[in-house]
Amino acid sequence: MKLLITGGAGFIGSALIRYLIEHTDDTVVNVDKLTYAGNLESLLEVSDNPRYSFVQIDICERAALDQVFTTHQPDAVMHLAAASHVDRSIDGPAEFIQTNIVGTYTMLEAARAYWNTLPEPRKIAFRFHHISTDEVYGDLPHPNDEPVDCHVAPLLAETRCDTANEAPIIANEAPVIASTPPIIASTPSVIASAAKQSTEQTATATPRSDVLPLFTEETSYAPSSPYSASKASSDHLVRAWLRTYGFPTLITNCSNNYGPYQFPEKLIPLVILNALAGKLLPIYGAGDQIRDWLYVEDHVRALYTVLIQGTVGATYNIGGHNEKRNIEVVEAICAILDELVPRISVKADDISQPAVGLKTDLQEQSPHARIVDLKTNLQEQSISAQVGSYKDLITYVADRPGHDRRYAIDASKIQHELGWTPAETFASGLRKTVQWYLDNHVWCQRVQDGSYQAQRLGITT
Numbered sequence: 001m002k003l004l005i006t007g008g009a010g011f012i013g014s015a016l017i018r019y020l021i022e023h024t025d026d027t028v029v030n031v032d033k034l035t036y037a038g039n040l041e042s043l044l045e046v047s048d049n050p051r052y053s054f055v056q057i058d059i060c061e062r063a064a065l066d067q068v069f070t071t072h073q074p075d076a077v078m079h080l081a082a083a084s085h086v087d088r089s090i091d092g093p094a095e096f097i098q099t100n101i102v103g104t105y106t107m108l109e110a111a112r113a114y115w116n117t118l119p120e121p122r123k124i125a126f127r128f129h130h131i132s133t134d135e136v137y138g139d140l141p142h143p144n145d146e147p148v149d150c151h152v153a154p155l156l157a158e159t160r161c162d163t164a165n166e167a168p169i170i171a172n173e174a175p176v177i178a179s180t181p182p183i184i185a186s187t188p189s190v191i192a193s194a195a196k197q198s199t200e201q202t203a204t205a206t207p208r209s210d211v212l213p214l215f216t217e218e219t220s221y222a223p224s225s226p227y228s229a230s231k232a233s234s235d236h237l238v239r240a241w242l243r244t245y246g247f248p249t250l251i252t253n254c255s256n257n258y259g260p261y262q263f264p265e266k267l268i269p270l271v272i273l274n275a276l277a278g279k280l281l282p283i284y285g286a287g288d289q290i291r292d293w294l295y296v297e298d299h300v301r302a303l304y305t306v307l308i309q310g311t312v313g314a315t316y317n318i319g320g321h322n323e324k325r326n327i328e329v330v331e332a333i334c335a336i337l338d339e340l341v342p343r344i345s346v347k348a349d350d351i352s353q354p355a356v357g358l359k360t361d362l363q364e365q366s367p368h369a370r371i372v373d374l375k376t377n378l379q380e381q382s383i384s385a386q387v388g389s390y391k392d393l394i395t396y397v398a399d400r401p402g403h404d405r406r407y408a409i410d411a412s413k414i415q416h417e418l419g420w421t422p423a424e425t426f427a428s429g430l431r432k433t434v435q436w437y438l439d440n441h442v443w444c445q446r447v448q449d450g451s452y453q454a455q456r457l458g459i460t461t
């Protein structure tokens with residue numbers, strides 16, 4: 001099978017291409033504009049493979065897309081190219097409207113024109129798989145929420161009971177914290193001390209996915225950010241092309257991904273790299289936002305399963321059954337780093353032995369070279385003479401405007417219909433991820449040398 005993959009130089013797209021080249025006989029053409037988020041170094045292990053090729057174009061350029069379809073004659077499209085960072089969408093929504101809506105429209109039209117030229121058997125077998133996010137559904141009730149009576153609180157009921165009303169919140173089972181930021185209008189002015197206090201109060205509350213609702217494929221769309229609204233729009237376009245033109249589409253909506261090669265503006269790599277650099281670890285608001293984390297390699301297996309076995313026109317939710325508060329995620333990363341790369345109590349000048357986990361690619365070098373490089377590494381990362389836990393670096397910052405409080409996926413459809421389940425637990429996936437960032441600091445340095453300077457985005461003015 002010949003696959004046209006858009007956004008293949010990004011985090012998930014590159015994982016998908018590495019998976020396809022390693023585990024299938026498929027041929028892949030990667031179409032990517034190479035924005036700040038696209039990095040061909042994530043594809044080094046497949047770049048010489050004769051089944052892989054790359055074309056640098058913008059998915060909004062119709063003529064260039066037509067040329068790619070004519071040249072490569074794909075059997076299916078997997079459309080991942082997107083502007084994907086919520087904070088960036090708050091600072092500059094135009095790029096999100098252009099890439100995610102206009103770009104998806106342009107992809108649909110170019111693919112449909114090509115599809116119409118195919119002989120009947122290839123036309124029937126053709127698929128356009130649109131990769132989307134669970135953020136299109138808005139947010140879900142949170143364990144900290146006040147219980148909602150849908151009959152006496154119609155405004156709240158519209159927001160909370162409409163989208164997923166299968167399971168009501170059971171007030172006695174979830175602690176109610178008075179100072180918790182309101183679910184509908186998270187305020188950007190949450191101050192650090194209040195946020196910290198709230199976190200301390202809620203630290204023992206665990207997500208109750210057994211009693212709180214989950215996103216299903218039938219959940220109504222209620223996007224909160226320019227990013228999620230643009231992705232929701234693109235999902236609607238894809239469904240319209242199915243219904244209007246009989247164009248054979250598939251949609252998947254996935255929860256938060258994490259794993260190797262993720263650009264360090266997203267929570268997990270940002271925390272790992274900031275911690276290693278001895279920088280503060282920013283937590284938005286109270287840090288009690290809940291996300292359902294999925295290891296990226298589980299996601300790409302799910303995507304391929306849907307492409308091969310999914311029912312034309314169907315939507316599949318993909319999730320990891322890993323509901324975690326952001327603060328829990330950050331503390332888990334700190335605990336792994338404390339174990340693998342303890343914040344040492346000696347200065348760089350005193351080092352005679354490399355620390356476990358640092359620059360493991362240096363192990364082939366002479367002891368002297370290793371020590372010199374380790375000192376440089378420590379100085380670069382500013383971690384010499386630092387003691388204590390990485391948790392000491394945690395700091396609370398103003399929340400993101402409109403920040404969704406809880407996402408959680410019901411992935412039972414893909415599990416029952418297509419037999420997919422995640423292989424990694426959050427503990428195993430997170431440990432692999434931290435180790436990958438420790439082993440691949442050159443990749444990290446290079447992506448950080450680019451336009452991204454780890455600045456705080458998405459605060460609005």
Ligand SMILES: NC(=O)c1ccc[n+]([C@@H]2O[C@H](COP(=O)([O-])OP(=O)(O)OC[C@H]3O[C@@H](n4cnc5c(N)ncnc54)[C@H](O)[C@@H]3O)[C@@H](O)[C@H]2O)c1
Pocket residue numbers: 006007008009010011012013031032033034035036037038039057058059060079080081082083084085099103131132133134231253254255256257258263
């Ligand atoms: N990361 C997640 O947690 C997550 C979760 C669910 C769904 N998704 C969706 O999966 C897809 C991939 O996400 P990601 O995290 O890998 O994103 P990413 O930002 O890492 O990668 C996006 C890729 O798209 C490319 N791109 C951007 N604009 C383009 C354009 N106009 N033309 C061509 N290429 C362009 C970039 O160069 C980059 O390689 C997105 O559609 C996203 O909405 C992501």
